[in-house]
Amino acid sequence: MLSLAIVVPCFNEEAVLPSTMEQLLAVLEQIQSDDNEISGKLYFVDDGSRDRTWELVSTAAARDKRICGVRLSRNHGHQRALLAGLLSVDADIVISIDADLQDDLDVIGRMVAAYREGNDVVYGVRSERDSDSFAKRVSAVAYYRLLKLMGIEVVHNHADFRLLSRRALNTLREYREVNLFLRGVIPTIGFPSTQIQYRRKTRDAGRSKYTMRRMLSLAVHGVTSFSALPLRMIALLGIVVSFGTLLLSGWVLWTRLTNDAAVPGWASSVLPIYLLGGIQLLGIGVVGEYVGKIYLETKRRPRFIIQATVGEGIRYDRRHADRYSHS
Numbered sequence: 539m540l541s542l543a544i545v546v547p548c549f550n551e552e553a554v555l556p557s558t559m560e561q562l563l564a565v566l567e568q569i570q571s572d573d574n575e576i577s578g579k580l581y582f583v584d585d586g587s588r589d590r591t592w593e594l595v596s597t598a599a600a601r602d603k604r605i606c607g608v609r610l611s612r613n614h615g616h617q618r619a620l621l622a623g624l625l626s627v628d629a630d631i632v633i634s635i636d637a638d639l640q641d642d643l644d645v646i647g648r649m650v651a652a653y654r655e656g657n658d659v660v661y662g663v664r665s666e667r668d669s670d671s672f673a674k675r676v677s678a679v680a681y682y683r684l685l686k687l688m689g690i691e692v693v694h695n696h697a698d699f700r701l702l703s704r705r706a707l708n709t710l711r712e713y714r715e716v717n718l719f720l721r722g723v724i725p726t727i728g729f730p731s732t733q734i735q736y737r738r739k740t741r742d743a744g745r746s747k748y749t750m751r752r753m754l755s756l757a758v759h760g761v762t763s764f765s766a767l768p769l770r771m772i773a774l775l776g777i778v779v780s781f782g783t784l785l786l787s788g789w790v791l792w793t794r795l796t797n798d799a800a801v802p803g804w805a806s807s808v809l810p811i812y813l814l815g816g817i818q819l820l821g822i823g824v825v826g827e828y829v830g831k832i833y834l835e836t837k838r839r840p841r842f843i844i845q846a847t848v849g850e851g852i853r854y855d856r857r858h859a860d861r862y863s864h865s
């Protein structure tokens with residue numbers, strides 16, 4: 539018997555949740571009728587919602603054994619809510635999907651088929667982004683370029699709709715960093731993997747929970763948790779500027795010695811102050827970003843805190859619980 543778990547992070551999703559549950563249960567039934575070797579469950583992670591999300595999850599879990607719920611103590615953000623779900627699951631196949639069902643549900647069956655063919659990781663990839671706003675599309679393209687430039691491997695147009703095998707998930711458990719950028723980490727796990735293309739729809743109901751600020755923060759984390767290139771670039775800039783200044787000083791000295799008219803000017807003394815001031819601030823900012831990361835990592839704070847769970851089949855991992863349940 540193969541166990542399948544679908545993990546759904548939810549933050550204030552009361553508007554879509556009832557229909558999401560219904561549709562996902564239908565998907566499970568479809569998969570089970572195609573292949574009676576598979577038994578499926580749904581795991582909803584309530585990321586500290588302030589609406590009726592948890593109420594909906596817990597009543598559904600009381601009614602239906604296939605539904606489980608994990609409630610975080612407050613809003614931890616999409617990535618950590620997802621991680622909490624993934625690490626609470628005990629299943630051979632785990633698929634993560636957003637609560638708003640913008641992702642094509644038919645892909646789930648194809649993902650399971652790809653798993654059957656021997657893949658440990660199956661990425662859901664959007665073939666086009668016509669459902670996203672113009673600004674979101676442009677920033678996404680620019681961001682993927684930047685990541686590539688920095689040597690960070692991510693799957694293009696893949697969000698967090700993916701399948702993980704038990705083996706891949708157990709490897710993910712070994713990644714202990716607090717600032718976890720799942721989209722960057724999963725490709726580094728390795729194992730056989732494949733991609734499935736689909737069209738992304740618009741949200742059924744409710745509003746996007748990803749504000750501009752959240753997206754920017756995810757973007758910065760994506761770079762600084764994977765690459766030290768910005769630090770190296772600062773160092774390089776420092777070398778170039780210092781060398782240039784050295785040449786300039788030589789030239790100033792030479793004019794002073796050979797030409798009486800050479801009066802040290804305003805520009806040559808004030809502009810470098812601004813320039814160097816700017817470069818230093820930039821440098822400090824970049825270094826600060828990394829120092830901040832070290833600071834947070836050394837504190838070994840829990841990445842998420844679970845307040846309550848409902849349903850059977852929630853994995854309780856002592857080793858991880860030690861780390862996650864208190865600071």
Ligand code: UDP
Binds near residue numbers: 748
């Ligand atoms: N989400 C979450 N915690 C948050 C923000 C979002 O668990 O702090 C969930 C949300 O409920 C949804 C998924 O993450 O299931 C993706 O969010 P959303 O659909 O708002 O993002 P978008 O599709 O607009 O990028």
Ligand code: MG
Binds near residue numbers: 638741
């Ligand atoms: Mg969405």
